[in-house]
Amino acid sequence: MKKKLILIPLFCLCLIFTTSCGKNQAESNDAGNVTLPSQSEDAHDSKDTPETKDNTGDKAAKQTDLKGLDETVSTDVDNTISAMKAEYEKIISDIDTYEKYLENTDKVEAFYKQIYEDTKQLCMRMREYSLNYAETIMASDKSNDDKYKDFEKLYDCIYDDAGDDIYDEIYDGILDDLYDDFYDGILDDAYDNGVPYDEWSDARSDEYDWWSDARSDVYDEWSDFRSDVYDFWSDMRSELWDDDVERAKEKIEDFQEDIEKLKSKDSQSNVQASNEEKDDNATSENAENQDVNADEELVDGMSPEFKEAMDSYEAFYDEYCDVMKKYAENPTDMEILTSYTDMLTKAAEMSEKFEAWEDNKMNDAELKYYLDVNNRVRV
Structure with a gap:
């Protein structure tokens, strides 16, 4: 799941300068559909x-x-x-x-x-x-x-x-x-x-x-x-x-x-x-x-690493969508190059946060937050 979350937007960024606005927006919609990881399931005194x-x-x-x-x-x-x-x-x-x-x-x-x-x-x-x-x-x-x-x-x-x-x-x-x-x-x-x-x-x-x-x-x-x-x-x-x-x-x-x-x-x-x-x-x-x-360390029922990774993921996609919108409005805007460089840095930071969350299993609270974040992503 971690690789899909990171590689999909980077792939789309690379297409910004080689494809049309309409096609870029289609790729953007595909990028928002992140695959959900599978969940894993008497001595007497x-x-x-x-x-x-x-x-x-x-x-x-x-x-x-x-x-x-x-x-x-x-x-x-x-x-x-x-x-x-x-x-x-x-x-x-x-x-x-x-x-x-x-x-x-x-x-x-x-x-x-x-x-x-x-x-x-x-x-x-x-x-x-x-x-x-x-x-x-x-x-x-x-x-x-x-x-x-x-x-x-x-x-x-x-x-x-x-x-x-x-x-x-x-x-x-x-x-x-x-x-x-x-x-x-x-x-x-x-x-x-x-x-x-x-x-x-x-x-x-x-x-x-x-x-x-x-x-x-x-x-x-x-x-x-x-x-x-x-x-x-x-x-x-x-x-x-x-x-x-x-x-x-x-x-x-x-x-x-x-x-x-x-x-x-x-x-x-x-x-x-x-x-x-x-x-x-x-x-x-x-x-x-x-x-x-483990219960004492949870944040709203979620591990801190998971929540931080998902928050980083949501922030990254918000900015990614803004860049796509600017490119659609003015493909010749050179400021997009600066935004592109910034997003590469943020993609690396997001990758580090997902690496910090080493467990691919999610409890009920984490699964709910995962779905909520994906619903909020503006693509």
């Missing part, structure tokens, strides 16, 4: 994160007897699931209408994330309990045959009982209930009540994504923990069957290393996620500050 707590802490408590270990595992699973259910009951009690749902989408999303996080930590503790089982069994003075049989308790307590509870109560329980309450409940009913479609569609799409992601992640954690525990249980029984105690001890060490690697990887992921959230917040804050600063 940690304070809103629901907290579910258990009595075991982040690390599985060690026991020195199998019966006590059975009770510890059972208590841990029961407490973790009970805490999730209590939070579930609270959230569906607090959010029981479509309007409340829209007001608390951050809490809904946070709860899905918390379900996954609590499940992940619970599954990690199941691995640690399995390690505790193996160490307790191997530390006894029983025969290898009896130790082999004792490993059935690890399978029954952790792989079977705890694994079934996690699947039934979380994956196939709480998450299914949330689907029925929100996606297939409040949001589905809202559509029949005539709420705005775009608003409803976005809310329902977000809800499904949160639910689907949480359910998929929970299943992966559950499946991975069961696979790891089963492999460990199978390896230990195999070594005891062969009476290879040293190899059995190596399997324990390997499993312990695997657990530490998983915990380290999880810790690094949490740090990375925290840093990304901080970066996102900083980027958002900078963008807001830039918008505020």
